[in-house]
Amino acid sequence: MGDKKTKTRDQIDQYYKWNIETMYPNEADWDKDYTRAMEEAQVYGKYSGRLGESAATLLEAFQEKDRIWQIAEKVYVYARMRRDEDNRVTKYQAMADKCHTMLAKISACMSFFTPELLDVPKEALLRFIQAENGLKIYEYVILDMLREKEHVLSKAEENLLAQMSEVTSATNDIYTLLNNADMKFGTMIDEDGDEVEVTHGRYISFMESYDRRVRKEAFEHMYGAYKALINTISTTYNYNTKTDVIGARIRKYDSALGAALSSDNIPKEVYHNLIDVVNKNLPILHKYMQLRKELLGVDELHMYDVYVPLIEVPNKKVSYEEALDIMREGLAPLGEDYCGRMNKGIADGWIDVYENEGKTSGAYSFGSYDSMPFILLNYSEKLKDVFTIVHEMGHSMHSNYTRETQPFVYGGHSIFTAEVASTVNESLLMQHLLHKETDINMRKYILNLYIEEFRTTLFRQTMFAEFELMTHEAVERGDVLTAEWLCEEYGKLNKKYFGDAIADDEDIKYEWARIPHFYNAFYVYKYATGYSAATAIADKILKEGPQARDRYISFLRTGESNYPIELLKIAGVDMSKAEPIEMAMKTFEALVNEFESLVR
Known part of the structure; x- marks a missing residue:
């Protein structure tokens, strides 16, 4: 990856791309899952008013809720990761947008669940857990909801607060716009003698400059704007x-x-x-x-x-293969099982390595409950990139162990x-x-x-x-x-x-x-x-x-x-x-x- 020009995605070897096809080998199945999640959420209302009728009904409502969300999560994660590969592809932009609508609709269809569950007397819920073995899985969730019960208001009061939330979140919105859109920090001469605008993004690199004048001027520009x-x-x-x-x-x-x-x-x-x-x-x-x-x-x-x-x-380049070796050595104290899973994950295609045109910047670990954990990188052969891989691998291994063990x-x-x-x-x-x-x-x-x-x-x-x-x-x-x-x-x-x-x-x-x-x-x-x-x-x-x-x-x-x-x-x-x-x-x-x- 020695050349300076950013490659297009199809110019990058498959070896360096994540194996996202394992989620939906056929994208027609994505459409089916999308439709299924939407349709099943629409009929979820059949449990409204019935959560307290029996242990069996409550268990069924919990299981159905989880099942719908599990499908929806997979649908969303796939679309979002496909878009992140190249944000210019309109097909995946549209799929990701559709998912936001889907998630909002599912949430609305299930909004009755928590307030209604909390209306069921605590003694009845505890009896249900004893009577129905399948509810044992949900015992922690139920007890946690009951713990917060004293802080949940009546339906009418909760409704009022929900309507007021648009107003109460205004200060955050005002600050965000002020800070990111309206505030200007002026221009200054950088260390190369060029006149540049001081921005939030550039400020960090100015603060790391070996030219003290640059640091001082950037500092004064930044805080002068906040003082005003x-x-x-x-x-x-x-x-x-x-x-x-x-x-x-x-x-x-x-x-x-x-x-x-x-x-x-x-x-x-x-x-x-x-x-x-x-x-x-x-x-x-x-x-x-x-x-x-x-x-x-x-x-x-x-x-x-x-x-x-x-x-x-020290100006030393670290190739991706070297980075993996450094990671393997560094994480060896975590044992054979951890390192074995990690190596299998690398071989199976967890990681999307290099930058390409349109790719989302930065790095993350993502995935759905029933997919592999995936890691997005923009690897540029610096030592700090090795720390990024190790950091995101920590998240992915956490997901790997958890999803294998937990419902x-x-x-x-x-x-x-x-x-x-x-x-x-x-x-x-x-x-x-x-x-x-x-x-x-x-x-x-x-x-x-x-x-x-x-x-x-x-x-x-x-x-x-x-x-x-x-x-x-x-x-x-x-x-x-x-x-x-x-x-x-x-x-x-x-x-x-x-x-x-x-x-x-x-x-x-x-x-x-x-x-x-x-x-x-x-x-x-x-x-x-x-x-x-x-x-x-x-x-x-x-x-x-x-x-x-x-x-x-x-x-x-x-x-x-x-x-x-x-x-x-x-x-x-x-x-x-x-x-x-x-x-x-x-x-x-x-x-x-x-x-x-x-x-x-």
């Missing part, structure tokens, strides 16, 4: 936070945090432990920042200096657990590369890469989580989130996290205004907890061997058959306690100490 609109953005965020707080009160939760954690049944201690342990370990981050200042040789370290790589990237109803994964499976793989690869690397510059590069992963995932996301907690608690106290308060508190938080090595950058206090995740509250902490859990699991696998590995494989088989905290305990990690985060912090400290010993 800070009152509008603060008002939008204030009302977004108020919506969370009022919504939680209406549904009888004790706080907005409690409401957000409830769907995964996550104890509040998980959130607080994360913030407390990270805060206790901030001196290690401060030490790294001091080291960064010394290595960059600057009198003052500014916030626009924190993303530039400290070690120049359809538990065949997916929550975000809380899904990111663990991908990050364990990255962690194992990182440790493998460090273990075998003899070239001192390459070793420094890998260490710095790993340290930055920790800083941006664990520390940064926890700082965001702390900010969200602060803003919601302020509104719950009856305070108003003014621009002045938000910027001042965020500025203090940033100073606390980065320490004294960082100069006082006035503009960084506006950073909160450019984080879209804040409009989906109490979400970012999952990146930090997932990273901590994965670091702890990878550590156990490497130190304890087969016993820890087998526990982890058992976890991969569980899907969504229990709450995330309970499932992670199977892998030997209890996220309701502080220990996994403390273990991750020890790993971070060891990395910083080794990096320091190599560069000083």
